[in-house]
Amino acid sequence: MAAAAQVSNASEVATSPKAAVAADGPSTADFVLRPVAPCDREACAEIAAVTYGGHDYLVTAIETWMADTAKNTALCLAHPETNRLAAIENLTRIDDGETGWVEGLRTHPDWRGRGLASRLHKELVAVAVAESEDPAKPLRRLRYTTRADNLVSLRLAEAAGMSVVDSWGFAFQPLDERLCDKLDSARSPGSGGPELLHELTMEEAVAHCEGPTGDRLSTSKFVTIDWKVLQTVGRARRVLQGLRDSHDTVFAGGDGAFSLGQKRPDATTTSWFVTVYAAEDADAALRHIAWHVARAAENGATAVMLFYNEALIRELGPEGRGVFVADVFSGAPKAVMVERELRATE
Ligand SMILES: CC(C)(COP(=O)(O)OP(=O)(O)OC[C@H]1O[C@@H](n2cnc3c(N)ncnc32)[C@H](O)[C@@H]1OP(=O)(O)O)[C@@H](O)C(=O)NCCC(=O)NCCS
Numbered sequence: 001m002a003a004a005a006q007v008s009n010a011s012e013v014a015t016s017p018k019a020a021v022a023a024d025g026p027s028t029a030d031f032v033l034r035p036v037a038p039c040d041r042e043a044c045a046e047i048a049a050v051t052y053g054g055h056d057y058l059v060t061a062i063e064t065w066m067a068d069t070a071k072n073t074a075l076c077l078a079h080p081e082t083n084r085l086a087a088i089e090n091l092t093r094i095d096d097g098e099t100g101w102v103e104g105l106r107t108h109p110d111w112r113g114r115g116l117a118s119r120l121h122k123e124l125v126a127v128a129v130a131e132s133e134d135p136a137k138p139l140r141r142l143r144y145t146t147r148a149d150n151l152v153s154l155r156l157a158e159a160a161g162m163s164v165v166d167s168w169g170f171a172f173q174p175l176d177e178r179l180c181d182k183l184d185s186a187r188s189p190g191s192g193g194p195e196l197l198h199e200l201t202m203e204e205a206v207a208h209c210e211g212p213t214g215d216r217l218s219t220s221k222f223v224t225i226d227w228k229v230l231q232t233v234g235r236a237r238r239v240l241q242g243l244r245d246s247h248d249t250v251f252a253g254g255d256g257a258f259s260l261g262q263k264r265p266d267a268t269t270t271s272w273f274v275t276v277y278a279a280e281d282a283d284a285a286l287r288h289i290a291w292h293v294a295r296a297a298e299n300g301a302t303a304v305m306l307f308y309n310e311a312l313i314r315e316l317g318p319e320g321r322g323v324f325v326a327d328v329f330s331g332a333p334k335a336v337m338v339e340r341e342l343r344a345t346e
Helices: 003-015 038-049 058-067 116-132 151-159 177-186 202-210 236-247 282-298 310-316 322-328
Strands: 032-035 072-078 085-094 099-107 141-147 163-174 222-225 228-231 250-253 257-265 270-278 303-308 334-341
Touching: 038 058, 038 085, 038 099, 058 072, 058 085, 058 099, 072 116, 085 116, 099 116, 116 151, 141 151, 141 228, 151 163, 151 334, 163 310, 177 282, 202 236, 202 250, 202 257, 222 236, 222 257, 222 270, 228 236, 236 257, 250 282, 257 282, 270 282, 270 310, 282 303, 282 310, 303 310
Parallel strands: 099 141, 270 303
Antiparallel strands: 032 072, 072 085, 085 099, 141 334, 163 303, 163 334, 222 228, 250 257, 257 270
16 A cells, blocks of 8 residues: 555545534534553554555554553543543653653544543643652643644644754655656765765764754754653763664664664565764765665665654655656645643752
């Protein structure tokens, strides 16, 4: 199944006009707030089947959320009579517990347009706010990433007091020979191929994230991978080592750009998530993407999901190497991270 379809389906679902509220059935307030439980697997599978072209990570993600309740607060709103899950969202803690990361907001198609996502999101934000007020807990901010055209998600962010603090270009593409050919033809003549690159040592990767401001390639204090944004300033070594240990992340460098990629299987597809950081150098970015496409193929991935830093958005977009986003990958929306500070950093 094409990952590109995954994107367009996501957009359709999230930006379509609010569905008409059914006249019958319980009101939003009647739905019961409770932790996600094994009995919710079936409802989650039904939601996942119609979300992101059937390539939603929900089915595998809930297992992690239920298994690690110290790190995750997975809540749902369940039907007051049947106890069946109607909406779900998880709050996980990253960055040594300092960041509350909100993810996986879904409403079952039978219950959309009734305000369930809105209520659940408020409830989960309240959990984070309460936790941040506990001096024994490290939580100091709330964040999540969403597509810049996901109007519902942005509306919910605004209602929760969150605002956009960072953005990336991103794109999906099934991994096939066409992708490799198109990447080749998108590069400038003589700009060199992916063979110029090498896998970075931990020292090199850390230097790219923690060098002097202005020098480092990770232009912000974050590293982005698989829709999650990790705080690196002051702790790049730990963050990057953690990524390598837990996700077999590979870092590439060698030409003034920095990239990382890792594999993520969902119920039906194995995707390779790549993030490229380069300072306005489209050719360097394309070499890195080609390098990761090769790694993705070696690792049995069938789709590539790409994030690229702000400096590259113009270079890879219509004003720069427009052929890249228009032809090589399908669709080039932006992804944004929204944030709310819950407790000032001392
Ligand atoms: C996005 C999704 C969770 C919304 O669920 P829902 O229960 O139907 O949403 P709600 O009825 O609570 O509406 C949420 C808010 O968005 C608003 N909204 C709905 N459609 C909108 C639109 N097209 N533009 C702007 N705002 C819109 C609603 O008015 C509501 O805001 P309010 O509470 O201030 O009135 C659901 O469509 C879904 O599961 N989509 C697939 C996955 C997804 O996109 N998840 C979000 C990003 S991870």
